[in-house]
Each structure stands twice: as structure tokens, then as C-alpha cells.
Amino acid sequence: MWFWLAGAILAEVTGTVALRFSAGFSKLWPSVIVVVGYGTAFFSLSQALNRGIPIGVAYGIWAAAGVALIAVIGAVFLKEPLSWVQVGGIALVIAGVLALELGRTTHA
Template identity: 45%
Template sequence: MGYLFLALAIASEVVATTFLKFTSGEGVTFANRWWAYLVVVVGYVASFVLLSVTLSRGVPLGIAYAVWAGVGVVAVTIISWLVFKEFLSWMQIGGIVLVIGGVLLLELGAKH
């Protein structure tokens, strides 16, 4: 059950981080983008609360944080590439593969 909360924590963090893009740029003010700021704040608060619940359900801190951070980085990078048309080099793709591999090794090497 802890991993379900971890997945929800990751999703909340990815949404919050993605919406940071809508809080910046030319002509952006709090008055015309208040909804984006609200999504960012609610997303990050929800993410940390869900991460805390994950830990209380028995998922080790090192594993939970590595998965949360690694999956979040990869997901935001892919979303940035797909949605915002940001450039993704072969070196960055290699980095994504290494992050995924590292998270998998941490998870597979953990005692359950």
C-alpha cells in the first residue's frame, strides 16, 4: 500500500513542477496566473504529505526518496519535451536511462 501513496506523491510533484512553467515568462503576473501558483502550492504540499504517508506505510526513506526524485525528474523531462517542445539531446536521453537504471537498482537491491 505504501507504493500506491508513493505513486500519488510522484504524480503530485510532477504536476506541481510542470505548472511552474506557467508561472514564468514575459507578461506573467500573479494576477493573470494565480491558478498556476495554486496548482504548484497544492501539488507540492500534497506531494510531501503523501511522501510522509508512504514512509509511515513501511517504505524505507532511501528507497522512497530515490524513486520519488528519480521518477519525478524523468517524468518532468519527458513532459517538457512533449508538451513544451524543449530540446532533448542524446546525452540527456542517456541520463534518463541512467536515472531509471539507478532507481531500479536501488529498489531491486532493497530488502523487502
């Protein structure tokens, strides 16, 4: 099930990076990659959910990992600015997802 979630994250990140290069869907191949990437991401996420990952945990991990990876890719490869405040925000998002996961295994 975690394989499917990892695939959803990678496909969504790929689609999002391609979106940057699609020039408003005016370039064919980046636009095709966007559509295939997002389609694959949603299919893979649905498979992860179907195999037992709770929706709050799956979506939280998917969103947090996507945000973190896109921010790093933007900063490293696309030369987009990334401030320390933004890095702190990403850390808070990741901490929130960890809290969701840890809360899932804690019994009251």
C-alpha cells in the first residue's frame, strides 16, 4: 500500500514540474506529462486508500511530501527563491503529518 502512495507522490510532483514548463498548456509534451502525471497520481492514491491507508494519513503524507519536494525542486533546479520562513512552514506541514500518523497508532 505504501508503494502506491509513493507512486502517487512521484506522479503528482512530476505533473506539477511539467505544469511549470507547459506555458499555460500551450506546449504539447509538458501538457501531456501534466495530464498523465495527475491521472497517475489520483489512480495511485486511490489504490493506496483501497489497500488500507486511512484517508487523512494518505492525503496528509501526499500533500506534505508534494509541497516539500516541489519547494526543493523549485529552489535547486528552477532557481526559485526559498526563504527560511518557507522552510519553517514546510517543516510545520511535515510535523503535522507526523502528528496525524502518530495519532493513528495511539490508543486512548
